[in-house]
Amino acid sequence: MTGAPQIVVHHDKEEMAEAAAARLITKVVDAQSSRGSASVVLTGGRNGNGLLAALAGSRARDAIDWSRLDVWWGDERFLPEGDPERNATQAHEALLDAVPLDPARVHAMAPSDGAYGGDVEAAAEAYATALAAAARPETASPPAGAGGGPVPSFDVLLLGVGPDTHVASLFPEHPGVRETDRTVVGVHGAPKPPPTRISLTLPAIRAAKEVWLLAAGEDKANAVAMALSGAGELQAPAAGAYGRQRTLWLLDEPAASQLPRDLYPPALS
Ligand SMILES: O=C1O[C@H](COP(=O)(O)O)[C@@H](O)[C@H](O)[C@H]1O
Numbered sequence: 001m002t003g004a005p006q007i008v009v010h011h012d013k014e015e016m017a018e019a020a021a022a023r024l025i026t027k028v029v030d031a032q033s034s035r036g037s038a039s040v041v042l043t044g045g046r047n048g049n050g051l052l053a054a055l056a057g058s059r060a061r062d063a064i065d066w067s068r069l070d071v072w073w074g075d076e077r078f079l080p081e082g083d084p085e086r087n088a089t090q091a092h093e094a095l096l097d098a099v100p101l102d103p104a105r106v107h108a109m110a111p112s113d114g115a116y117g118g119d120v121e122a123a124a125e126a127y128a129t130a131l132a133a134a135a136r137p138e139t140a141s142p143p144a145g146a147g148g149g150p151v152p153s154f155d156v157l158l159l160g161v162g163p164d165t166h167v168a169s170l171f172p173e174h175p176g177v178r179e180t181d182r183t184v185v186g187v188h189g190a191p192k193p194p195p196t197r198i199s200l201t202l203p204a205i206r207a208a209k210e211v212w213l214l215a216a217g218e219d220k221a222n223a224v225a226m227a228l229s230g231a232g233e234l235q236a237p238a239a240g241a242y243g244r245q246r247t248l249w250l251l252d253e254p255a256a257s258q259l260p261r262d263l264y265p266p267a268l269s
Contacts, residue, residue: 005213005228005247007264009256013050013216016252020214021054023250024156027210029063031155038155039070041200043168044077044087045160047214052094066099070134070152074159075168075199076109078120078186085194086111107134109198120186124198128184131204150207151183151200157208157243161215162192165223165236169199176201177237202233202240211243218254225258 010016024040031038042048055061071091079086088108096106107130110116110123132149159167169187170177176185176199183204187197205211215224226236228249233240241247256264 003246005242005249007228007249007251007256007259009251009253009264011253013047013252014054016214016216016250017047017050017054018058020051020212020250021058022060023212024051024055025058025060025063027156028069032065032068037068037070039072039152041072041074041154041157041208042087042091043074043158043160043214044090045162045214047216048087048158048160049090049094050216051158051214052091052096056095056098061099064099067102067105069101070105070107071096071101072107072131072152072154073109074157074205075170075187075197077169077194078112078123078196078198079194080113081111083111112196120188120196120198124182124184124186127198128182131183149183151204152207153244154208156210156212157205159205159211159213159238159241161213161220161223161227161238163219163223164191165227165231165238166192167213167238167241168205169197170202170237172235172237177234177240179203202237205241206244208243210246210248211241212248212250213238213241214250215255216252218257220251220255221258224249224251224255228259228263 028038076087077085109127112118116122131151135150135152176187179185179201187199189195190197227238231239
């Protein structure tokens with residue numbers, strides 16, 4: 001990781017979502033101006049979908065060239081196509097159906113009734129293969145310690161932080177959080193439903209240029225304080241999520257309420 005995580009505290013979750021959406025628009029536009037295209041990794045959960053909905057409602061969204069954006073997912077709930085609990089379904093409802101993306105650049109993880117049927121390991125391996133294929137030599141990052149092949153150097157990788165400190169579908173003390181060899185894993189017996197999931201691993205997450213962690217609400221306060229106060233990544237997976245250039249924690253006041261006050265500057269409003 002380059003430098004300490006940066007922490008930004010907003011008044012409430014609505015303000016946090018709007019500010020994060022504005023930040024993401026700027027980041028994508030800048031990447032497209034300098035390189036021609038951009039890549040973003042989406043998260044599921046309330047805060048990730050809140051950001052997408054805020055982006056959908058922003059007039060500035062038209063500054064993005066949606067046809068030159070690659071969209072990936074950090075994790076998926078292994079459910080049938082179109083299931084309302086799938087992260088992809090929720091992202092499409094919140095934003096993706098409203099913008100002119102190139103369908104070939106929207107890289108959803110396989111559903112449980114897709115090409116790999118109920119074989120979550122095969123679905124995870126297929127996603128790792130897709131990531132490796134998209135990792136051009138000039139943009140690829142061989143994740144340190146991961147033998148599963150390269151992944152693209154994502155411009156921004158979003159992660160919602162669960163109340164138990166999970167990120168993507170990497171749960172405390174679960175096998176996925178210990179994975180150092182593969183870039184994508186099948187998850188079995190997740191403590192949060194559904195039990196079967198697909199997730200990027202920490203080495204793949206850490207290949208991103210920027211990792212943005214989102215947490216709003218008092219139920220996240222303990223997790224945020226734990227992850228930012230030196231907990232290990234096995235006990236607090238969020239503590240192991242950082243970017244190569246920047247790690248940004250975007251919080252609201254309730255989620256930041258257990259953080260030592262000297263860790264972050266005054267709220268923006
Ligand atoms: O199940 C999941 O939960 C987390 C966090 O969700 P939240 O609703 O507590 O914000 C999310 O990051 C993950 O992508 C998702 O699959």
